[in-house]
Amino acid sequence: MASYSMEDGPSVNSSDREERIEARRARIQARIDAMNAEGEDPKALARKKADRERKEFVKGKQQILESNHRLTRLKTAGIEHVTSVRVNADNRENRRRIAEEERRQERRHKLLTEAENSAKRNAAIAMKWNAVIAKEIPQELLAEMTAQRESCKRVIDSKEKLRKEFLAELKFKDDEYVKALKTQSEDIQKLLQRMSIQFVELRQKYEEELEEIETTFSHERDELRLANKEEIELLNEKRQKNERDYMERLQERAEEHAKDLEQLKTQDSEDYNIVKINLQTEVQSLQQQLQEMKATYLLNTQKLQYNFRVLTTRDDENNTLLAQHKKNISKLKEQLSNLQAKYNKEDRRFRQANKELTDDYRRITEQYKELQNKFRHFQSADKRKFEEVWHMNRDIVVELAQKALTADKVVHAQQLGWEWFPPAEATLALSSSSDPHAATGDQEAGGDQDATTGDDHTHAGPGSTASGMGLAATSSDDAATRAMLDLLVNEGTFLVAESVRSAMAANAGMSHEEQRLMQIDSIFKALSVSSEEDVARLYTFLKAGVDQATGNDVMVHPNDCMARLTRFVHEQQSLGRTVARTKAASAAMAATVEAEERGRREQMAWWERMKGVISPKTFRVYKALFKAMQHYNHELQARAVLITDTDSLRSQNTELKALLHQYLNSQVNQELHIPPTQVMRFG
Numbered sequence: 001m002a003s004y005s006m007e008d009g010p011s012v013n014s015s016d017r018e019e020r021i022e023a024r025r026a027r028i029q030a031r032i033d034a035m036n037a038e039g040e041d042p043k044a045l046a047r048k049k050a051d052r053e054r055k056e057f058v059k060g061k062q063q064i065l066e067s068n069h070r071l072t073r074l075k076t077a078g079i080e081h082v083t084s085v086r087v088n089a090d091n092r093e094n095r096r097r098i099a100e101e102e103r104r105q106e107r108r109h110k111l112l113t114e115a116e117n118s119a120k121r122n123a124a125i126a127m128k129w130n131a132v133i134a135k136e137i138p139q140e141l142l143a144e145m146t147a148q149r150e151s152c153k154r155v156i157d158s159k160e161k162l163r164k165e166f167l168a169e170l171k172f173k174d175d176e177y178v179k180a181l182k183t184q185s186e187d188i189q190k191l192l193q194r195m196s197i198q199f200v201e202l203r204q205k206y207e208e209e210l211e212e213i214e215t216t217f218s219h220e221r222d223e224l225r226l227a228n229k230e231e232i233e234l235l236n237e238k239r240q241k242n243e244r245d246y247m248e249r250l251q252e253r254a255e256e257h258a259k260d261l262e263q264l265k266t267q268d269s270e271d272y273n274i275v276k277i278n279l280q281t282e283v284q285s286l287q288q289q290l291q292e293m294k295a296t297y298l299l300n301t302q303k304l305q306y307n308f309r310v311l312t313t314r315d316d317e318n319n320t321l322l323a324q325h326k327k328n329i330s331k332l333k334e335q336l337s338n339l340q341a342k343y344n345k346e347d348r349r350f351r352q353a354n355k356e357l358t359d360d361y362r363r364i365t366e367q368y369k370e371l372q373n374k375f376r377h378f379q380s381a382d383k384r385k386f387e388e389v390w391h392m393n394r395d396i397v398v399e400l401a402q403k404a405l406t407a408d409k410v411v412h413a414q415q416l417g418w419e420w421f422p423p424a425e426a427t428l429a430l431s432s433s434s435d436p437h438a439a440t441g442d443q444e445a446g447g448d449q450d451a452t453t454g455d456d457h458t459h460a461g462p463g464s465t466a467s468g469m470g471l472a473a474t475s476s477d478d479a480a481t482r483a484m485l486d487l488l489v490n491e492g493t494f495l496v497a498e499s500v501r502s503a504m505a506a507n508a509g510m511s512h513e514e515q516r517l518m519q520i521d522s523i524f525k526a527l528s529v530s531s532e533e534d535v536a537r538l539y540t541f542l543k544a545g546v547d548q549a550t551g552n553d554v555m556v557h558p559n560d561c562m563a564r565l566t567r568f569v570h571e572q573q574s575l576g577r578t579v580a581r582t583k584a585a586s587a588a589m590a591a592t593v594e595a596e597e598r599g600r601r602e603q604m605a606w607w608e609r610m611k612g613v614i615s616p617k618t619f620r621v622y623k624a625l626f627k628a629m630q631h632y633n634h635e636l637q638a639r640a641v642l643i644t645d646t647d648s649l650r651s652q653n654t655e656l657k658a659l660l661h662q663y664l665n666s667q668v669n670q671e672l673h674i675p676p677t678q679v680m681r682f683g
Contacts, residue, residue, distance in 0.1 A: 231369035
């Protein structure tokens with residue numbers, strides 16, 4: 001039966017089938033009323049709707065209500081009749097429990113009383129033992145022993161009496177249990193009989209009510225079919241009329257759209273002409289701006305020509321100044337001759353000091369060699385330790401990566417059921433050039449040949465040095481070489497001679513570029529750089545690598561500059577004795593440095609690849625799988641708890657069956673007038 005509020009009305013989403021049917025009919029009727037509202041009287045439509053609602057399912061609903069009331073009364077009476085058995089049984093059980101509680105309290109009181117009396121008697125008996133033992137006359141001892149025996153017998157008789165009472169109580173409980181089983185069997189039989197009778201009555205009553213409801217609905221269906229047929233005919237006539245009206249309105253709208261289209265064509269042609277005029281005007285203005293820019297460029301050309309003439313005039317003035325400087329040079333030469341005499345005098349004095357310093361230098365050189373040997377020893381030891389740690393970590397990482405890939409394969413194949421694609425072989429592979437052994441082997445092979453003594457130093461003379469600032473100016477043309485020279489000026493300031501510093505300080509009007517060239521020239525002399533080949537070799541030492549983004553060379557870090565310059569100076573010194581060997585060593589050193597840099601890059605790339613053995617997408621799949629497996633684990637745990645409960649109930653059921661079987665097979669049942677086995681067989 002449909003049940004819904006009067007304000008909201010029936011709903012198509014209701015769980016009641018009748019309510020959904022009524023909601024659909026109400027919706028259809030609302031549409032019909034809306035369509036008919038244009039041509040019919042609202043009062044007539046309201047009357048028709050009220051009549052239709054009054055006629056629809058009035059008889060069927062009334063019949064359903066009456067049938068439900070009768071069936072409800074019948075079920076209520078049957079339930080009361082059936083539950084009366086349970087009520088009586090509960091009443092009997094309550095009375096039995098109350099009586100049992102009273103008997104239990106009485107037994108407890110008897111036990112406590114007997115325990116108290118027995119304790120007193122035992123205490124009295126225990127107290128008399130000392131007096132009995134103290135007796136020395138046999139007759140008195142016999143009398144006391146007899147009295148003690150009587151006291152003990154009274155205690156035993158009291159307990160035996162209580163035991164017999166409890167045995168009688170136990171037998172009474174067994175009889176009561178048998179009677180309870182019999183009463184319960186009778187109640188169950190009575191309950192089954194009443195339930196069978198009620199089931200038959202309800203089934204007959206339901207069949208009767210169902211036949212009446214079906215008959216009522218059949219009559220209503222015939223009436224509704226006739227009414228709906230008439231209503232459909234009226235709706236068809238209205239539909240044909242509405243279609244004719246719609247076609248007429250459609251034709252009128254088509255004519256209006258044709259007129260609007262013509263107006264839009266006219267408006268678009270006017271807009272096109274306006275845009276064309278605007279564009280032509282803009283082209284003219286742009287041409288005018290072009291002429292103005294040409295005039296501006298012509299003016300700039302004239303300014304540049306004027307500047308060129310000014311620079312030519314300045315060049316002439318510089319030539320005049322150069323002539324004056326030549327005169328000054330002649331004067332300075334005279335001063336130079338005087339200074340040379342002073343120099344020879346001072347030179348003799350400094351030679352003696354140089355000899356002493358040479359001896360000190362040789363001694364310090366020997367100490368330096370020993371220190372260098374120690375350094376190489378510790379360096380080789382550190383390298384070996386580094387290689388061992390590096391290889392150990394590499395093996396650990398490769399093993400972990402293999403385990404991760406194996407686990408990934410197992411998860412894909414067994415848990416997800418996907419096809420597993422192994423990573424590329426180059427992901428775990430490591431080239432030999434990135435091995436620390438290969439990167440440092442050649443360097444250690446020729447490292448012992450760099451130490452030289454102070455007497456073997458070959459100083460570049462005036463004829464072998466770079467031609468003044470010309471070599472520095474020529475070398476600074478390239479951008480990469482300029483970066484190298486900037487690094488030398490910033491990090492090699494201590495190599496600039498004191499005379500050059502004094503000259504720069506005395507000539508304050510010297511430009512920054514000229515000062516920079518003088519510093520570079522002095523640094524080249526200190527480093528024994530005398531040709532463009534030496535500059536190229538120095539550039540090789542100071543180059544760190546190639547920028548992957550721009551493709552340009554990158555200089556070493558300023559912190560590593562001194563170490564590179566030291567190696568270069570050693571090579572230059574060795575070059576004075578054996579040029580070919582020095583060139584080969586320089587090439588090997590450059591190759592070693594390049595191999596080290598390339599090895600480091602490959603190692604970094606390999607470690608980056610190892611971090612990405614398992615892709616982020618696979619990690620997301622793992623997280624989702626982990627959540628699903630946790631949910632599945634919770635389900636399995638719940639099932640395990642239910643299985644444990646089931647096993648516990650099964651074991652309890654088995655124990656109850658065994659206990660019942662023990663009670664039924666007990667010898668006490670044979671002493672009863674009606675044994676429980678006969679009652680169970682009868683039930």
